[in-house]
Amino acid sequence: MDDELSGEKWGRKFPGSTNTRDLSGNFRLAVEDFLYAMKEAGIRVAINATYRPPQRSYLMHYAWRLARKQLDPQHIPKMAGVNIEWDHGEIDASVKAAKAMLIVLQIHHLPIKPALRSQHNSGLAIDMDLLWNGTVEVKDASGNMVKIATLPRTGMNRQLIAVAATYGVKKYNGPGSDRPHWSNNGY
Numbered sequence: 366m367d368d369e370l371s372g373e374k375w376g377r378k379f380p381g382s383t384n385t386r387d388l389s390g391n392f393r394l395a396v397e398d399f400l401y402a403m404k405e406a407g408i409r410v411a412i413n414a415t416y417r418p419p420q421r422s423y424l425m426h427y428a429w430r431l432a433r434k435q436l437d438p439q440h441i442p443k444m445a446g447v448n449i450e451w452d453h454g455e456i457d458a459s460v461k462a463a464k465a466m467l468i469v470l471q472i473h474h475l476p477i478k479p480a481l482r483s484q485h486n487s488g489l490a491i492d493m494d495l496l497w498n499g500t501v502e503v504k505d506a507s508g509n510m511v512k513i514a515t516l517p518r519t520g521m522n523r524q525l526i527a528v529a530a531t532y533g534v535k536k537y538n539g540p541g542s543d544r545p546h547w548s549n550n551g552y
């Protein structure tokens with residue numbers, strides 16, 4: 366099968382999910398319980414990503430690096446089942462096509478390169494934005510009500526992160542920063 370040149374349409378080929386039903390087994394149950402507790406507490410939740418096919422991660426990673434001229438299109442490794450040709454024969458055209466992909470993949474503002482493999486590929490991670498007003502009381506997995514009056518009123522709140530951990534939902538704790546990211550193991 367002939368390879369197809371990179372560009373905008375590749376951003377739509379391997380869609381990711383924003384639904385918790387596409388998460389795996391116990392982690393899905395943990396996330397759904399935590400989401401329910403947050404809803405009851407009046408915390409607003411916007412889910413941006415749950416399951417992400419490995420092919421989408423591959424496209425995100427290399428399009429991001431190519432758009433920033435961090436590597437030569439000829440040196441991008443192939444991925445089985447992804448018949449993409451990154452090299453348009455001329456660097457400016459290759460970079461322009463990669464940039465068009467970043468917009469469709471919604472990562473054109475991302476300051477760090479997206480991971481080539483992540484817990485999302487196994488349905489073990491969720492990206493979400495959290496927001497609330499005033500003081501909230503969130504039930505932890507043991508049924509205790511935890512009053513949260515501290516700042517920030519976002520997913521970076523240490524008290525909320527501790528509550529999430531009781532459910533088995535761990536805030537990102539790997540290298541660098543990944544603010545919206547939660548997973549089964551903190552990676």
Ligand SMILES: [Zn+2]
Pocket residue numbers: 414485490491492543545546547
């Ligand atoms: Zn994530």
